[in-house]
Amino acid sequence: MDKSPPPRTDEHTFNQPLGGNTMPRFAGPATMMRLPAAPSAAGLDACFVGVPLDIGTSNRSGARFAPRQIRAESCLLRPYNMGTGAAPFDSMQVADIGDIAINTFNLARSVAIIENAFDEIVRTNCVPLTIGGDHTIVLPILRAIRKKHGPVGLVHVDAHADTNDTMFGEKVTHGTPFRRAIEEELIDCRRAVQIGLRGTGYSSEDFDWTRSHGVRVVQAEECWGRSLTPLMSEIRASFGNGPVYLSFDIDGLDPSFAPGTGTPEIAGLTVPQGLEIIRGCRGLAVIGADLVEVSPPYDPTGNTSLLAANLLYEMLCILPKATYRKR
Numbered sequence: 001m002d003k004s005p006p007p008r009t010d011e012h013t014f015n016q017p018l019g020g021n022t023m024p025r026f027a028g029p030a031t032m033m034r035l036p037a038a039p040s041a042a043g044l045d046a047c048f049v050g051v052p053l054d055i056g057t058s059n060r061s062g063a064r065f066a067p068r069q070i071r072a073e074s075c076l077l078r079p080y081n082m083g084t085g086a087a088p089f090d091s092m093q094v095a096d097i098g099d100i101a102i103n104t105f106n107l108a109r110s111v112a113i114i115e116n117a118f119d120e121i122v123r124t125n126c127v128p129l130t131i132g133g134d135h136t137i138v139l140p141i142l143r144a145i146r147k148k149h150g151p152v153g154l155v156h157v158d159a160h161a162d163t164n165d166t167m168f169g170e171k172v173t174h175g176t177p178f179r180r181a182i183e184e185e186l187i188d189c190r191r192a193v194q195i196g197l198r199g200t201g202y203s204s205e206d207f208d209w210t211r212s213h214g215v216r217v218v219q220a221e222e223c224w225g226r227s228l229t230p231l232m233s234e235i236r237a238s239f240g241n242g243p244v245y246l247s248f249d250i251d252g253l254d255p256s257f258a259p260g261t262g263t264p265e266i267a268g269l270t271v272p273q274g275l276e277i278i279r280g281c282r283g284l285a286v287i288g289a290d291l292v293e294v295s296p297p298y299d300p301t302g303n304t305s306l307l308a309a310n311l312l313y314e315m316l317c318i319l320p321k322a323t324y325r326k327r
Contacts, residue, residue: 232280
């Protein structure tokens with residue numbers, strides 16, 4: 001039985017992506033899905049927002065270019081999800097509010113700028129769908145979200161736990177955000193899961209720090225050759241009705257699907273498994289999400305950015321206010 005909210009019956013007109021039969025897909029506005037641009041999140045149910053930061057990276061840079069490139073590839077997307085029946089633009093007001101003006105020479109200052117910007121977004125009750133940027137950005141986002149929602153549940157897709165204590169002596173980098181988030185009680189560890197972790201480590205205990213705090217860790221080897229739909233059913237049942245944040249590092253997927261990233265790891269999740277994770281979040285009280293670590297300079301075909309655009313659209317489709325027409 002379809003339990004999605006009915007479309008609003010007032011005279012409000014919801015923003016729609018610019019259609020390919022109205023304007024050729026290689027033209028038109030350079031916004032996410034060619035949606036209208038908005039100066040702020042005020043009056044929106046959900047927004048796409050770019051954070052073009054990559055000065056927290058430790059290996060290949062380039063994620064600063066991802067918001068622009070992901071938006072460019074998103075011109076291929078259409079409003080209806082034929083796989084799930086989602087019709088997000090029938091019941092939600094959505095727009096692209098542009099990029100946050102980070103300080104490209106100062107990581108600490110940029111983190112503060114991001115937190116302040118998300119304070120404003122969260123204050124409007126708009127759900128932010130963030131186009132990264134490297135994974136450092138999730139820390140200031142979670143700091144802003146905690147002020148309104150308290151500690152939140154977490155679905156984290158990644159090849160890496162991102163729980164280093166320091167990197168080159170620095171406490172805040174793209175490899176440390178979830179350690180800081182747990183220490184600062186931004187996350188409810190009883191309702192947190194990391195999916196897709198794999199690769200080599202600095203010690204045999206690299207994934208154990210989050211486990212020791214009650215976070216569920218699902219390593220990539222547990223995902224090989226099977227559907228993740230049952231896993232997501234378990235997660236929904238255990239997470240309950242509290243607020244949940246979804247953080248998706250593109251390197252959680254295998255580099256054969258997503259080569260354009262800064263720290264690729266072999267033997268990762270497949271694209272269908274990535275979709276199963278996001279679609280499996282439907283029914284959770286998702287109050288924000290991000291897609292991070294796309295590096296366009298290492299993505300010569302544009303396929304990684306195209307994949308990222310599709311994943312961000314899928315995140316929009318599972319928000320609590322999204323309407324479903326079929327299935």
